[in-house]
Structure formats: C-alpha cells, structure tokens
Amino acid sequence: MQALRNIWFLALATCTEGIRHRALWAIVCLAALLTMANLGVTTLYSWDLGKVSVEFGLSAVAFTGLLLVFFLGMKILADDLERSRIFMLLSRPVSIWHYLTGKFLGLAMILLLTTIILGLSAALSMHYVLWQYPAYVPPNFSWHTYVMALACQWLSLVVVLALSVLCFSFASQLFVALLLAVFSYLVGQNMELLRRVVVENAHAGVLTGQENLVVALSWIFPNLSLFDKKYAAAYGMAFSGQEFALLCLYGISYSALLIYLATLLFKRKELA
Amino acid sequence: MTIPAVEINKLGKSFGSGYKKNQALRDLSLAIAQGEVFGFLGPNGAGKSTTIKLLLHFLKPDTGTLHILGRIVGQEEFRHRIGYLSELPVFYDHLTAKETLLLSGRLSGMTRQAIDRRIPMLLERMNLGEATNRRVGEFSKGMKQRLGMANALIHDPEVLIFDEPMSGLDPMGRHQIKGLIAELKQEGKTIFFSSHILSDIEALCDRIGVIHKGVLLYSGRLEDFLGTGGSLEERFVTVIKEADHASVA
C-alpha cells in the first residue's frame, strides 16, 4: 500500500513540477497558436478541407507531445541525476521502481494534460472550418472518432515516454539517451512498413529472407503506427471499440514492461 | 548492550577499472553509538562523501557490510529512521518549501495531520516561516541549506546523517546550524556528520573519525585524538602528513 502511495506522491510532485515549468507553457502556447493557424492553412486548399483541418490539428498534438517527451521529460529525469536531486528521494523509503514509476506516471499526466489542451484547441479550429465549409466535411466525420484518435495519440506518446525512460536508465549521457529514444521512435513508426516490405517483397535488400528477424524486431520495438489514427479521424472512418480497447491494452502492457526493464537497469547504475 | 546506531565493517569501494581504477575506500570499520555526535573529517577527496553515500545505499560496496540501527543496509529498510542532508541540497525548483516537506513526509510514511503539524514548526525553527509558500528555486543558498535541514527532520528520525552541513554558509547560518545540532544532541539523536571545519568538530563532537585517501586513520574520542595538547588543526595536519610519509615509504 505504501508503495502505491509513494508512486502516487512522486507522480503528483513530478506533474506539479512539470506544469510549473516555463518550457512546458512555451511549447503549449506555440502549439496552440499552430492549431489556430489551422484556420489559415485550411484556406490554402480547395477540397477535403475537413480532412486537412483534422490532420493538421492532430499532427500539432503529436509534434508537441514528442517535443515534451524528448526535451522536457528527459531533461526532468536527467536533472534529477545530474543535480543529485534523486538523493532527496532515495534517502526516503523509496525504491528505484517507486521512483521510476512515479516519474513516468507524472510525466504521462503532463502529456495527458497537454493532449487535452491542444486537442480542445485543435477541435475549436476544426469546428469552425467544418461549420464554415460543410460541403467539404467527410460524410462520416464524427467527434467520437476524433476523441478516440486523440486518446490513441496520447497512448502513443506514453509508449514513447516509456522508451525514453528505458534509454535513460542505461545510457551514460543524456544526449545518448535522447538519440536512442529518437531512433527507437523512428523504428517504431516504421515497424509495420518494414515488416510488410520484407514479408511481401522478394527483393528487400539486405533484409531479403530475414522475415524471422524482422518479425522478432517487430515484437521488440513498439508498433507505433498502430496508434496513428489521424487518417481515420480525418476521413471519418470509425474504428471499433474493441480495437481501441486492445490498443489500450497493448500500450499499457508494453509501457509496463519497459518501465520494469528500466528499473532493473537503473538499479545497476552508479548514482553517485 | 544497545545496538550501535551506525556500524561499518571492513568497507571497501573502488571506481573505474584497469589502470584507471581508484580505490576510494579501503577496509573501513567504525561504529557510532546511539545518541552520539560523530564527526567524520578528512581532506578533500578522502572518501567522506563516498562513505555517506554507501551508508545510504546510493552506492554499492565492493566489500564489507553496513548496519544502521541493526538493519543491514541494502537488504533491510532503514531509511524511515534516518534523516539525510547532502552537501549541496537540491530540490525541485518549482515546488514551494511547504510542498517539498509535504512530499518528503509522505514518502516517509507520515500521515497528513502529522506533517501539517510539523511543517510550520520546522520552518519557524529554520527561520523559513515567511518563505513557506515560496518556490524553492527562488531561495538563497543558505535558505536551501536550512530547508535541507528541515527536510531531514520532517519525520523525526533517530539517526541524522549530514554531509558538510555548514558548507557555504555565512557565519550566522553556521551559528544557527551548530545550535541546531546541539539541540538535536540534547534530544538524544544520533548525528553523523562530515566536515573539514575543525572548529565545528571540536565544539560539537563526542567522537571523531579521521579518513585520508580511503583509509581510516583514527576513530575514537576527540580528547584521545588531541592527546597532550595542541589544537585539533595541528594534530590533524600531523596525522595526515604521517600517513602520507608512511604510504610513500
């Protein structure tokens, strides 16, 4: 019970610390401006204005989230180590896994908050475009699908965050951890594509005939493209509640596994 | 016979490997009784902070064992019974003093009511009453040091471990911390602190340990260390020089 309480208190402290960080609000304000710029960008097109508006809004959320994970999130973790702030916590009855899980949850809460703010901001500009140009709204557009796509976007960011925490737990320098995290993100985004190329293509360069290797890699790296529902939201292509539930399960289970591995690796680190 | 507050047996720790290997601690053994004020002194780089970090399990020893109040460090939980003040206390800049103490108290298993009672008392005691709701990022160095002290005391621990508690403080700040350590001693707390300000050691400690290049040169009563006469500084310098000559020979 105390373990859960510790994790919660650490998450709350991390979230509070992050929310009060000026960098967070600078990024969020910029992103909110971007989503409002949606209005101007949409007028550059003559058809499918609804799709352009939805996609631009969701892309702004995705881009901002990635900035927050890679720059704010990893900085908060690195600062704890570099400035020895972690000792303030580890001198209490707090284990490494309490610490990492609490930090991870706190940062996930920050991501949730920014996703909601930016999602609302994007929705406002989208609503205006859809109201102004009803003829160019995809026939099956639904706000329900948009909200689900937003939730999937947040889940994707949570998985990337878990990846970043894992990279941070074994890399010796913040820069190395950042590079590894970005690399893992890029591989994760293209895992599905890589798998298709190798399995369906007789001439796949050095990967020809390496289906087993690629399939193994697709289990190790996260399949982030599964969480990308911008296309579905843009064209009003509803996806089932079952798929959504399974995505949530996949995201949660994969993140939990990564945090667990991060804990094991972090324990081996010399903190001082 | 009561359990020692702190017991260190044949502690060894090195950093790096191969030709870069640095033996930070060598066969260090000492014991601190409950209610004692123990001063740990040595030159810069002697191994004082390393010893403290090993005590708190921030580092893992290569050899030896450490016990705090009879609990094995690294195997049994003891941290709810100790309070730690690092050399340069670092906090979350965007949390207020109150929020910082609240977090520490909660992580130590205290109830909200208990924390709410202790926070104003501790902040007043540390002359931080007016800064209760100010963000720690706006604090001066001295204020952070005093907040660190309050942070170490929030859960009323039995053993206090301070790493250079007077470091960087002005004379007023040092006077205040010295007074506080004396009060804590009166309350029966065990205090283990490292310092190279010898006058503070002389004023406060019952027993001392002298460490140099990872080797404990002396552990015992202050009076016995001082011997027949001379200041602590003179005796300290002599012991260090003798150790240096012995190692060269």
Place this chain on the structure above:
Amino acid sequence: MSRRLTTHLIIGLALIVFYALSYNALLQQRREINTPGHHASGIWNLPPVVLFALAGEFKGLLADYLTLEAGAQLGTELVRNPEGGFLAVKKQHDWPGIHRLFVASQTLDPSFAQTYIVAQGWLPWEADMVKETQNILQVAAKNRPWDWQPNHTMGFNTYYFLNQPGEAGKLFLEAAKTPNAPAFLPILGARLAQKGGETQTAIVIMKSMLADKNPEEPGYTDMLDRLRALEGVREIEQASGRYEKTVGRKPSSLTELTASGLLTAIPPNPYNLDYCLDTAGIIYFDKPDCLNPAPGGENQ
C-alpha cells in the same frame, strides 16, 4: 550621445548594410542565371517506401504539403512588366516532376481529394498523361468508397481521351453504385456501355443496382426504363449475332432480321421510339434515324 552608443550604432549599421548588400547581390545573381529553383529536386523523388518511412506519423501532413507544392508549380507565372505591375505568362512545366508529386502525395494519403482533382485538371489536358491520370484516379476510387467522382472522372477520360465508350460506361455504372451518386450516372453509364458493345455488362450492373434500390426512390423508374431498353438492344444483338453466323454477314436492317425468323418480334422500347440498326451493326434505342443522322450529333 555617448561615445559607446555611437560606436554601437555605427557597428550595427555597418553590419546591416553588409548583410543587405550581400543578400541583394545573391538574389540578383539567381535572377540573372534563372535558377530553376527547387522544382527539380525534392523528397517527392524518393521511392515510395522511403517517403513512407520518412513521413512517420505525419503522412497526411506531408501529403497535404506535396499537393500544395504541385499546385504551386502549376498555373501561370508572374513576371515584372517593364512598364510597371506584373504579367501572367505561361510556365514551362516539368510534367514528369509534377506527376511524381501527385504520386508521392497519393502514396502518403491515397484518399486525399485535392490530389486527384488537381491531377485531373492538368495532366490529361496539358501533359497528355491520360494513363497516368487514370492510375491516380484508380487509387483514389479504391480509397474513397464514399466518393463517386473518381470513377466518374475515369469514365470521362476513358470516353473523351481514350475513345472507349464501353469501358467508360462500365466506369460510370461503377460510380453509380456509390451512395448518394447522382441519378444521371446509371443512365449515362448504361448508354455508353451499350454503345461500346458492353450491353450485357451494363444490364447485369443495372439489375444489381435496381435490386438495392427502393422503387419509391427518385430515378428508379428512369433506371428501369433504361434497363428495359438495354434488354431490348441485347435481344436484337443476340439475334444479329445468330444472323451473322448463319448468313455470313451482319443484317442490313431490323426488317431483314425479323424476316429471317431469328428475331420473332422487335422488343418493346420504353422510350416509344423505334430501334435502329446502323451500318456498323450498332443498335440504338434512342436514335430511330441512325442511318441518316441529323446534324448536331447525338442526343442524351
């Protein structure tokens, strides 16, 4: 003014002037050599797989940009009029490059309407790239099941540029299957299909469409009339085929066909017009004077 401030002002001014002169000289040099600009190269020249990989989760956004880029490369160019103002002059278009832009955009987002609409507006007309446009439209049709226009546009290109009315008719009928497709599509599609010798296909498609339609829906009766007309045409075509097998040539008129006994009676025409058999053997249900057409072309 203090000496320090003056020094700062002078240095600042000098730097600004240096910057302005350098940049102006650079722009001047680019104008003189008429640099082709960035049109010749761009990420749209990368293989689709690489483009897909690079875009990551921002495929839609990149597709939007590429279509915008294509739009920017099309149209007219504005050049300065020596007498003042601007003149619109026709651009030298890099059609293969522009085509690659559309393909790249579609690779990333095959459902984007602007891509296929703009491609249709330029490629078959100005660049003589009808086949390439049809490929783009095919992808759009496959990925926009709610949109009748890609199939309809393919049908138009097939009829107008490729001169294949039968195939065009089939495409119009395919477009007609889309929900909310205009009522004229099946009618037009059936006519073209029949004209192009695809009468049986047109009948099958129209029957399947009618099966899904409510008789109360607008356009149902029109479609039924067209189906009956096609069935009449088919009956006559089959008889004509039997005649050609037996006699060794096409029948010269419907009267000859009925007289041979291979067609017992002329089937009823829902449009109350006579069927007409022309010299090429094509049967018309709406052109009773097909052997002596009036000037002005076909109706409907």
